[in-house]
Amino acid sequence: MKLGFLYAGQGSQHPGMGADLYEAYPAFREVLDQAAAQVDFDLKQVSFTDPDGVLTQTRYTQPCMVAFAAGVTALLREKGIVPAVAAGLSLGEYSALHAAGVFDAATAVKLVAFRGKAMEQAAADRESAMVAVLNLDRAPLQEACDAASDLGCVVICNYNCPGQLVIGGDKAAVEKAAAIAKEKGARRCLPLKVSGPFHTPLMAPAGDALADYFKTVTFAEPQIPVLFNCLGDVKDDTVTIPELLVKQVQSSVFMEDSIRTMASMGVDAIVEIGPGKALSGFVKKTVPQVPVTAVETAADVEDLAETLKELVKENEQ
Structure with a gap:
């Protein structure tokens, strides 16, 4: 079965995300523990309970969300559920690139921790x-x-x-x-x-900061197609992934176009890796003929396996 993975962006975060997965699945727990070691705050505490109410702040949101997504990706991979194509909304694009093998989970978390701080700084003192x-x-x-x-x-x-x-x-x-x-x-x-005018030219200072930071990062070739926010499609050889990520933070996100492209690539189903179900709503309004399932909790993981089995049976009939 050909699956498309869609990764949620900033705004869908909430306290408690990943707590049941961390308890239930060693594969998820291992990734989250590795991710927590990459940041200068208690990532698990902020994700699971957020006692200080900081999860909505960009510098905390972004690494917590990407750590969650990487953990779910690892867990699904362990169950034999892997994407044939991936995309993500804004921040979620980093999770899609991780799923495609462009960088490991630890690198993804470090990247977005830097990105979150750069975006906060770019938005500071601006109405x-x-x-x-x-x-x-x-x-x-x-x-x-x-x-x-x-x-x-x-x-x-x-x-x-x-x-x-x-x-x-x-x-x-x-x-x-x-x-x-x-x-x-x-x-x-x-x-x-x-907390800021994201994906507008006002984020240019964050783009400049990312361009410098990316010089220290190794980007591998994607092992599956990735649909980029600022293109709504796969990239060609005239542009690099770092260039697109610099552009992404200060340019429009073509999510509808990416979803249509994913459908045109012949996916049998789309899996949204949350938290939240916002992207599932976008899929239903954009390509209603493509089944979509959101995965956020341990129960969702088990339900997904059953849902995919049923879809396979339907396709065989």
């Missing part, structure tokens, strides 16, 4: 905002952004799925663009609780 815009097409929303650009930077930073786009940038410009979007027919404009 910014991100807003989800529902039920408005790309073209009129782009017109709204263009019309509001006199107040600062505002761009479409996430193309999530049909009917759900996200704009971000300077707060005043984003608010003006959202108001214009409503005039153009958007059903709702929902402010997002984020």
Whole structure:
């Protein structure tokens, strides 16, 4: 069976994520223990209980999420469940690259720990905002952004799925663009609780910091196709993975395009590796013909094995 793995991005984190998996599965536990040794805080405590309420802060969120994803990937691999193609939303792209063999789990966690701090620093002392815009097409929303650009930077930073786009940038410009979007027919404009204008040109300082840091990292060739956020597709030989990751942090995320590309590659099913089920919702709205299953808990792991068995039986009939 040909599977596509989709890895969740920042925003779906919550205290308790991975706690039951850590207790139940040695494969998950081993990865998380290795990941915890790569950071300067108690990764397991923050992930499992978050007593100080810091999990929503970017510098903590990113390594915790990637450690969780790497642990689930290792656990599924142990059960013979592996991807034929991988992608991830923003932060999740690092987990997809890990799944493809570009770097090991420890390196992935160190990379995103650095990335999280760089993104926080880029967003510091800047009044910014991100807003989800529902039920408005790309073209009129782009017109709204263009019309509001006199107040600062505002761009479409996430193309999530049909009917759900996200704009971000300077707060005043984003608010003006959202108001214009409503005039153009958007059903709702929902402010997002984020700590910075992610995937906008305002993140250029984080991109510069990553470019320097990547010079110290070895990137192996992917063993499976990876669909990149800023392309919505696989890369060609004219660009490197580090270049795409530098671009990713300050450019739009084409999640809908990536999902469509994954479906066009003939996957029989898509597995979302959480926490959360946001990407499963995107898949259902974008390629409803492709079955999708979210994996976050120990129960989900066992259910996935059974679900895949049933899909195999259906395909054989």
